[in-house]
Amino acid sequence: MAFFKKFFTHVIPQKDPDKSTVTVKDKPKPPYYGTVTPYPKFDATSDASTLQSAIKKVDKDVIFAILVKRSNEQRQKIKAVYEASAGQSLDKALQSVLHSHLEDLSLALISTPAHFDAYLFRKATKGLGTREHILVEILATRTNQEIRDLKRVYKEVYKTELEEVIKSETNGDFTTALLAMLKANKDESTEVNGDLAKRDAEILFEAGEKTKGTNVSAFIDILTTRSAPQLCKTFQQYATVSDITLPKAVQLELKGDIEDCLIDIVKCSWNTSAFFAEKLHHAMKGLGTNEDTLIRVLVSRSEIDLKKIVQEYKAMYGISLQEAIRRDTKEHFESALLALCGPE
Template identity: 60%
Template sequence: MSAFKTFFKNIIKAGDPDDDTVTVKGKKKQKYHGTVSPYPNFKASEDASVLQSAIESKGVDEDVIISVLVRRTNEQRQKIKTVYEVANGKRLDLALESIMRRDLEDVTLALLMPPAQFDAHQLRKATKGWGTTEDVLTEILATRTNEEIREIKKVFKQEYGEDLGDIIEADTKGDFNLALQALLRAERDEGDEVNMDMVHKDAKTLFEACDSTEGLDVAAFIEILTTRNGKQLSKTFQKYASMSDLTLPKVLDRELKGDIEDCLIDIVKCAWNKPAYFAEKLHKAMERHGTCDKTLIRILVSRSEEDLKKIVEQYRTMYGVRLQEAILEETKGHYEQVLIGLCGPH
């Protein structure tokens, strides 16, 4: 069974994700699906003092450090960092970096970065050195909002003195580069309205793009997949299925190979069910010999205040085991405690 078939078999079993809105006094508001919420009665000065004591204690008190960082939102952690530096004359991230090692150090430092800085850092690592980590580029650019992408580009320029688009241009090629550049433009419709006239038009465009005698018109796919909202794309995929003997995933699998195939398929997965897309990535990170800790850290940290609660739910339905249990099987020690803490209450 192809990876795409397996994904859709699992999300059909999992069902559609819950509605993201709730009606309060006649008005719709976004539900909160994060696992980390603002800590009540928060005082940055108290937390900074607690962390300083834990850092300076004999043997270092990792339990205290973890309990503070995991239970505070990113905004609260930024305030703690500021107070800590004023009080101690040293940056909190550097103090923790000097006492922690390996995966625990990586996840702790990740928690202390503002979201845009963390994403920029991940993109930098994905494009620096020998070889490019293509799936990381697609994951971040295909799942962030337009505003988040614009902020990532701004921070990347400030941090590394280079334009993110130029870096990706130099490190990728062909249709894959075109798709990433389209995502970088941050022009996706972020509403939830479905235009049925556009559904028919786009489905026809994709059908003709697949039926071309010159091969698949990838540019047409890139244009539609990177600019339409998720609900619009879902309806378009359904309409396409009624026009063709082959489903859209089968066409992409048959006509494309390599990075551009993976990129467009990931965009389609996100359109269908973004939490399921992340659940699948977490499962793959732990199913093979040797856990991909970078993936675990990247997803759990970046989604902890976005939709990690939904990802946890999707994971259990798709794979028949709780995400926390899977993590317990693959990790250990204080590093394990951080990951489990980010997943929310048992």
């Protein structure tokens, strides 16, 4: 529970120290926290030609110089032009010259976000064992529209409904929680209802600490349908009806996959960037490196909030994310990940 020791001393919503707005015709533009931006003077034809030449020469520097410095939308245009001119799938072309983690990274970069999520879901549920934490990570951190896109693409690519996959690969309350998130009906407003927060806190207290046994459905219903700001207010209200925090109550009342699932939902609601910073830290902590996690997080968040994740990492662990990556990776894989992170 180290995460909560660090973050439950703060008041939510947290203020972003570098938050600013850009005004266009007197209308504020939301701040951008991604590290990858559209490449200026973009030319899909020129990039596709350069990429084709680099693949033939197996010039990894040039391949990744293009892939990590273009937005996902630009990569999709490059991919379309490449395949039209080369007469070959860009995926297969990259697979023919790149291997291991470089291959995985390149394929992640040229996938649309929905296709990448579908691939991650498929990989997490195939073979021996299920990587439950990846399923929770995806469903807890995507918008309603992103989840709807994920379901559509998964059905198109793998010819199976995602609901059926979850039912076959998980069980019990954990299945119920995943299916609840998969409905993609979470409140996404920024407004906070104090009365609702107080009522939800009391319901959660009644469902857990106050009664014998645990009404898990009450926890699932509230944690999977309320907005992040609303849940943060509920967490604060919970402290007025209980002597312990809500995460601690979940830890005491529940065990196994459902405990981990609900704890992760709480973490994401409290501070999504810190949630991902913790993921990256564990991927590089101790002996060995979990390259899959580095690729998954850095690629999927590079146009959303990776700048904030980088800031949280430094605040939580005392070194920059870039320095941690330099310590744990090398050569082309290192340079590509550092380019995604942006300058220190």
